[in-house]
Amino acid sequence: MxxxxxxxxxxxxxxxxxxxxxxxxxxxxxxxxxxxxxxxxxxxxxxxxxxxxxxxxxxxxxxxxxxxxxxxxxxxxxxxxxxxxxxxxxxxxxxxxxxxxxxxxxxxxxxxxxxEAKKLLSLIDEFAGITLMKWELEAKEKKRQEAEDNMKKSLAEKDVLLREVHHRVKNNMQIISSILSMQSRNIDDPRLKEILQESQNRIHSMALIHENLYNHKSLANIMFSTYIKSLTGNIARTYSNQQANIQFDYQIDDAYLPMDIAIPCGLIINELISNSFKYAFVNTSSGVISIHFKNIHDNEFKLIVADNGVGIPPEINILKTKSLGMKILHRLVQQIDGEIASDFSNGTKFIIQFKSTNK
Incomplete structure (x- = not known):
């Protein structure tokens, strides 16, 4: 027509x-x-x-x-x-x-x-419409591409800024840890030294999260398996003068956890391993600390921290203990909406189960 x-x-x-x-x-x-x-x-x-x-x-x-x-x-x-x-x-x-x-x-x-002139002009009219449509589509595509480029640029700037935030938080925590270390050198009371060392370990467990986020591609989630080994290595160095031969048994699934879950989990591991080093291997030259981290279903995880040490006497109720470490442990489990169970039949074992939604 x-x-x-x-x-x-x-x-x-x-x-x-x-x-x-x-x-x-x-x-x-x-x-x-x-x-x-x-x-x-x-x-x-x-x-x-x-x-x-x-x-x-x-x-x-x-x-x-x-x-x-x-x-x-x-x-x-x-x-x-x-x-x-x-x-x-x-x-x-x-x-x-x-x-x-x-x-x-x-x-x-x-x-x-x-x-015929009429037929030729009709043909040109048709191509003009096609050309106009092409220009409009190209203009829209150009605007879309510019918007996408601006968004990528904005995200890249935010990425750099967020990495810098994690870097500074980590550095500030290291400064706090160093101050506690200097303070402990001026203290003769062994119990006070121990309290300061425990505080340093807790700070370091959080600083490691920010270091992992700063050094890795994702700024929202961290590879928790890598983090666990870094954390336990630091704790082991802290207690190296007190224990002869403590081995770690790792059974860890590769999984990413968001920062709001990873920090409490890291502190939980810190408390439990520290307790094992302090109390589980009294009067013994060797022992094993087991850390199992399993993705049991979709984003549902099970964390098991156990040792083959002396265990906890049956007359001690860990739910009512006044120990700061145990109080912190239960608060952290509540923070991640998890459930905690224990088994003291052969050493000490804590099982924490929780869910996580990666962001």
């Missing part, structure tokens, strides 16, 4: 018209220059190729049979560097082979000469 044309309508597209006949070139110049923004006229395919390379028009209208370089040869050459270029070919000959070849080349229209 051919739409009604406004005789004075001008289309916001550029057109390259190629024909070897001077009379036809002048005729279509008078018709087309009133209706398109830019019009370029070429006398053969070679000239048309040159003008296309220079001006990149939106539409090429070309005769098929011309000297020097015919229309289909020009189309082939242009398609090599501009595969999306739009072409309409004209011919006074109804040649089947040429028609099939033009289809294979991917031309967008085929007209038989002589071409």
């Amino acid at each position: 051919i739409r009604e044309q406004n005789p004075g309508q001008r289309y916001n597209i550029s057109v390259l018209f190629v024909d070897d006949n001077e009379t036809i070139r002048q005729l279509y110049r008078r018709i087309l220059e009133k209706h398109v923004t830019h019009l370029y006229i070429a006398e053969n395919g070679s000239h048309g190729l040159e003008l296309y390379q220079k001006h990149k028009p939106d539409l090429v209208i070309t005769d098929m049979v011309m000297p020097v370089m015919n229309g289909l040869e020009m189309v082939k050459e242009i398609k090599k560097f501009a595969p999306d270029a739009k072409f309409v070919v004209m011919s006074a000959y109804s040649e089947k082979d040429s028609f099939i070849e033009s289809i294979h080349l991917g031309v967008d229209g085929y007209l038989m000469k002589p071409v």
